[in-house]
Amino acid sequence: MRCTYVMRVWLPDRPGALGAVASRIGAVGGDVVGIEILERGGGRAVDDLVVELPGPEVVSLLVREVQQVDGVDIEDLQPVADALHDPRLDALETAAVLVGASSAAEVLDALCQHAVRTVGGAWGAVVDLTEPALCSGHGEVPSVEWLVAFARGSQAAAAAGPTGVEVEAVWAPLPAAGLALVLGRDGHPFRSRERRQVMALARIVDTRFRELRAAEARRAHPSAAGTSVPGFVGGGAAGA
Template sequence: MRLDGGGVECEDVGVSYLLRVQLPDRPGSLGSLAVALGSVGADILSLDVIERGAGFAVDDLVVDVAPGALPDTLITAAEKLTDVRVDSIRPYAGILDTHRELELIDQVATAHDDRLQVLVDGAPRVLRVGWSTVVGMSDHGPAVIVGSSGAPESRADDMPWMPLEKPAVLDPTGAWVPQSWKDMDTTLAAAPLGSSGTVLVLGRPGGPDFRLSEIARLGYLAGIVATVLG
């Protein structure tokens, strides 16, 4: 408990983090991880399976910890387990639900105007990235049509990969990438919005890298939204 500015007692609010964890794909692995995280006061709020491979799984876990708890304790607790590796950890303030893509598609479909803005505003939450933009080609090169909050002010003068035919991971070290994006170790992905020539671009400052399953989800989402936009 703590006192607010008016002297009224109120509950401390926990802090949430998004962990991307690689762990053995065998019975009991997730339970062991939950116990390990619980030992440092973390509660798992949600879990998404991102990818499965030969003997391993990559999961995104949203965990809640007490105010003031250090995220390093989560990494240490998880990696004490055999063959468990934390790929990334970052603060998470998204809305927890299991139908993120469907809700965003519905929001785009029912918007009276600024449908592209609705798309880029919702995409970071749905696809768990830092920012998103929709880019098109003009007579002067690539131009940002709309961007989410948090989208970088620096713009790429050239995007040699356009026009884009299918969803793809973009090379974050390419000559076209603004230096400020590189300084933030931003991983990049994009998908065409139908045959309109416009592209949905995602940026994830600080990583982690996009997995093939995430690129597939991006492609499905972009394809359905393109149909909705007509």
């Protein structure tokens, strides 16, 4: 029975490097059914390859074959439950869920859950940086104190300029809401494309959260309930 894996590889950023890796995958009976370029720089590229294999028994052989390609390293290899895994489709579906949320609480919960799935995180949280407080969480979320410290530290580091340090957590601000999204995982850092995806999802939710909070405030205002006037129906006097 064929199975699907996502293999994250470092390879030389030169013509033919990806073809050499694909050739090795084909040598064990596998097919490359998806490619996502996560990061490029310093003469190296980091790619996610969605690989379909004849079965899990060839995984170790696949690893040995790919590692024989000069300059190529495997950072991670994970099975994919959905054989039709498509990162671009995942991102679009996540955006649709976020835009369709019907309450401020729902959109924050959806952001945590779907951002984790879209970028491959282990956990996700939305925190209020001023309280501080946890607004929503998915997975084994660290303490509020750690989340706030990480977000504030990352904000200060970004203002100072690029550091080149790779971390296994990523954050994005929701400035209109006064909140921050923080995602984390173990084993491998977030890459440039993944960080941009997190920022884009946060911008969508920041706008939607503001709209939903405004709608909730209007519904809660006493004038929203209206008043009842005897003998008055729909703008005309009763019996008119």
